[in-house]
Amino acid sequence: MELGWLLWGAAVLLLLPVLMELSPAVNFALRIGFYYLLFFVCSALTAPVCLLVNGGRTVKNMRIIKTVVKTFKYFFGLRFEVKGLENFEVEGPAIIVSNHQSILDMMGLMEVLPDNCVQVGKKELMYAGTVGLIIYLGGVIFINRKSTSSAKMVMAEVAKTMATDNVKVWVYPEGTRNCTGDLLPFKKGAFHVAVQAQVPVIPVVYSSFTTFYNPKKNLFTSGKIKVEVLPPIETKGLTSDDVSELTDRCYRTMRATLFRLSGRPGE
Numbered sequence: 509m510e511l512g513w514l515l516w517g518a519a520v521l522l523l524l525p526v527l528m529e530l531s532p533a534v535n536f537a538l539r540i541g542f543y544y545l546l547f548f549v550c551s552a553l554t555a556p557v558c559l560l561v562n563g564g565r566t567v568k569n570m571r572i573i574k575t576v577v578k579t580f581k582y583f584f585g586l587r588f589e590v591k592g593l594e595n596f597e598v599e600g601p602a603i604i605v606s607n608h609q610s611i612l613d614m615m616g617l618m619e620v621l622p623d624n625c626v627q628v629g630k631k632e633l634m635y636a637g638t639v640g641l642i643i644y645l646g647g648v649i650f651i652n653r654k655s656t657s658s659a660k661m662v663m664a665e666v667a668k669t670m671a672t673d674n675v676k677v678w679v680y681p682e683g684t685r686n687c688t689g690d691l692l693p694f695k696k697g698a699f700h701v702a703v704q705a706q707v708p709v710i711p712v713v714y715s716s717f718t719t720f721y722n723p724k725k726n727l728f729t730s731g732k733i734k735v736e737v738l739p740p741i742e743t744k745g746l747t748s749d750d751v752s753e754l755t756d757r758c759y760r761t762m763r764a765t766l767f768r769l770s771g772r773p774g775e
């Protein structure tokens with residue numbers, strides 16, 4: 509019986525590289541499955557450490573989470589080329605906005621995440637098993653995207669407390685993943701919060717993943733991701749009437765940067 513299992517295991521191990529080579533679908537499934545597994549297992553292992561070190565839900569846990577997630581890139585042959593980190597060095601809180609292409613973004617997020625920075629996430633993530641637990645412990649702010657009123661209330665609370673808590677808040681203004689190499693229209697919530705709190709908006713742009721990652725084509729290989737932190741956009745003196753213009757300005761700047769970083773001709 510044992511010999512049978514041993515032979516079976518050896519056959520799979522020998523066949524796997526061949527299968528991955530022959531079938532992009534198998535390669536994609538195994539690599540993305542391993543990514544999920546990494547998240548699931550590392551979350552289970554990191555949660556007790558966060559509880560022991562910091563006692564509960566606090567942005568301080570993001571340091572521990574960041575240390576763990578920054579190792580993931582090595583498993584997938586991904587490299588980050590980062591520019592402009594000095595733009596995070598603003599006095600006090602800020603709203604950080606970035607493009608959002610895939611769950612692989614979590615590696616890019618942790619690659620540059622400044623201290624005392626929490627993220628805004630869809631509330632469904634709370635139920636993602638051990639990952640839900642660890643992102644709760646990391647201080648992630650959960651919103652219900654399906655209820656604008658409740659999401660606005662949560663965001664309004666963030667605008668009030670981010671100054672006292674001295675935290676930066678990272679928002680994905682596209683509101684969903686988008687791996688087309690372009691930007692979706694921006695939701696305005698992040699910009700309302702920045703104006704309400706009178707804090708700067710710091711745009712962050714990641715180059716397009718399309719050269720190494722495309723779920724529709726079962727493409728997931730190694731690759732280089734360029735990251736650029738852009739200069740802060742001040743909101744002092746702005747009011748809610750200025751939010752649309754602020755959103756559009758940020759969108760245009762980030763889209764031009766995305767095209768530049770991705771080697772795509774601008775429009």
Ligand SMILES: CCCCCCCCCCCCCCC(=O)SCCNC(=O)CCNC(=O)[C@H](O)C(C)(C)COP(=O)(O)OP(=O)(O)OC[C@H]1O[C@@H](n2cnc3c(N)ncnc32)[C@H](O)[C@@H]1OP(=O)(O)O
Pocket residue numbers: 547550551554573576577608614627628629630633639642643646648651652653656659660663664679680681682683684694695696697698700701751
């Ligand atoms: C060891 C392993 C560990 C691994 C751990 C990994 C750790 C990191 C985890 C990080 C998780 C990250 C997850 C990311 C996501 O989940 S992305 C999806 C969720 N994010 C968002 O949706 C982005 C934020 N969304 C918004 O800000 C929206 O604006 C929202 C507030 C939700 C409202 O959306 P919606 O109604 O769809 O559209 P609009 O934005 O156009 O708003 C409609 C009108 O309302 C006005 N508005 C919006 N917000 C506000 C506000 N805060 N105050 C006042 N008014 C507001 C807006 O102006 C629109 O009105 P007008 O059209 O202007 O009249």
Ligand SMILES: CCCCCCCC/C=C\CCCCCCCC(=O)OC[C@@H](O)COP(=O)(O)O
Pocket residue numbers: 543544545547548608610611612613614630633635636637638639683684685686
């Ligand atoms: C015991 C219960 C087990 C439950 C199994 C859950 C296992 C979960 C394992 C890994 C989950 C990895 C998720 C990492 C965080 C991903 C953040 C992210 O990128 O979410 C997508 C969100 O931005 C936008 O969502 P949509 O594009 O709108 O959709």
